[in-house]
Amino acid sequence: MDALSYLITGPMVYLSVGVLVFGMIYRIFRWLSVPASPIRLGIFPKTQGVSRTATVVRDTFLFPQVAEVNRRMWLMTVLFHFALLGVFVGHLRLLGRFPGILEAKMSESAHLAGGTMGVILLIGTLYFLFRRFKSPQKELSLPEDYFLLFLLFAIILLGDHLRLFGHIPFEVYREYAYGLLSFRPALPPALMDSPQKIVFVWHVFFANLLFVYLPFSKLVHFAGAVATNGIRRG
């Protein structure tokens, strides 16, 4: 295996997952180490107990208010994030088999479901990117916003290619992932000798970059969203 492919799909993965994990722990610790202001200024009407929790969960994952003021953005955001979740769950199959018939079902639907979610992600990313070229999002954007969307675009584009046109059996990727988990990273021969190798290596490369950058970017919102939504209802 050539050195660059090895570095990207081996050591760099460890490094970037390490940065992701420790970076996120650091970010969460940083939030919790600053005292919260005792002044609680949630929006009324306020509810308590279970119904407050339900509202916070609903606000965090569905934010229905957004649909009232910007339907398109709401649709895109919800589709994008649920597709992201789906793709994430799909990737978990790399790390092990799902129990019982779930594995067979997922395997059966992987091409269609994974492909659909991949396309949604691609469209979503492009939509988010293009709306940032227009005022007022243009002025509101920081370079980081474009950088993140570019990274996502690259990861998703390459991932979609592998999913839809790669025709490499899933077992091959799983073999690679098991190798990573047992600290003997290597690309299986079926991938090594495939013309898709280069696509795969770049997919992993951009994903690594995202992992490294994520704890230092606005994407930490995935860890803070429940808390801020809680403050609004508190």
Next chain:
Amino acid sequence: MAVSISEQVRDLLKEKMNRQLLYYLDICARCGICKDACHIYRATGRVEHVPSYRAEVLRRVYNKYLAPLGRLRRDYGEVTEEDLQKMYEAAFTCTGCRRCMVYCPFGIDITWLISMEKAVLSSFGRVPEELSMLADAAVEKGKSIELYREIMAEQIKSYEPELRARTGMPEASIPIGEKGARVLYVALAGIHSILPAAIIFNLAGEDWTLSMFEAANYGYFSGETSKAAEIAKRIVDEAEALGVKEVVITECGHAFRVMKYLAGGWLKRDLPFRVRSIFQPFAEYLRDGRLKVHTQITEPVTYHDPCQLGRNGGVYEEPREIIKTICTDFREMTPNREKNWCCGGGGGLVAQTDLENYRAETGRLKAEQIKATGAKTVATPCENCRLQLALLNERYDLGVTITAVTDMLVEAVAVPAAKGETAEEISR
């Protein structure tokens, strides 16, 4: 070596950092969804009126100096005098309505960020002169109030004939600063805020006394928290000295919110009395039959939820209950309650006389909303809102009457006024 503006802002930000602020600075996705919720942006379409953009300069300093890896980012420039000016305009042209917070998918409180900007600006001495001056005068009044008790009490007596006529009660009075009363009523500067409430309190047989202070808190608007606390403390001290059970705040948005939700935090103690909005006892009087409605209003009436009383203060139902009892044709605005459009007058904007045209422009959605109800009367319990609505009434030809809820209640339950004897109409 002189400390740069950026470094000064950084140090203050560091000193005043709290968890909420850190979350908001870290996780805003800069998606801009909040723009669709803000009446100001909706009316002007200008970038600087996008809610999250109002925190742009603050965010820049944070990203450059305090965020992890901030120093690696070369794209965040130094804060200049111009940036301070930009921050000033951002902070002091927002009404603080917090409608954006209702709609932001993360629930980010832009006004929380703006409070920080105001703290920064006040450390550079950049505070709207009018707000700061009002705050100073209020603090000063607190220091010398004892000198004025007698003369104010005497002055207030000049309104007792009218009070007695409207209540039909020869013993009706306006007690001021009286020990042992159950309720301390805090009004605004102006007899129009005292007399109608006095009529109701007397008719309902309430054991009340009038505060020597007005409820408004301009330190809160100017963002000078130490002054704001000082101003609130005058009333807290007075209530404690009189030993009242309850402080009732007049029809005013921010005054109720300040006393109920902020004052305790500023003064770092629990207040030994209950704080209620005037509507809460008034609705009770009606419910308990302590007030008898003799005249109902038949013209269509609508109600404007002041942001500080509704969305930010939690008083939605009692004013509606009162209005529905005394009016036969009540019409809701759409949207209402926590989603109601801000009138454009809050945040101390009505006190800044140079913002009149801005207020007229940014009140457009409110004006359209009022028109759509077809109501002839708009009742609203905040004097800032009423001033703003009066401006909109004129600029958008709404042809409505703008009134306080208490004034309507007085017409429904008190002895009808003889000609020329009404409390003066409130004017601009």
Next chain:
Amino acid sequence: MSEHNVDLELDLRGLACPLPVVKASKSIKDVPVGSVMKVVATDPGALADFPAWAKTSGNEILDIERNGSEINIFIKRMK
């Protein structure tokens, strides 16, 4: 009647919060230093508000007259 030479008279009767003091402090800038502005108010609170405002803004209250429910305040611009 008061003996002051009034340069500007300001009618603040029935004004909503917080306009009385805002208007007064705007208008005092329209009279020359050393001259007198008369303010007419009906708010009992004005009896304490104006002295407090004068003190913080560095102006001087010359006189306060009470006339039924009307209050006349004479303010001398000092700076």
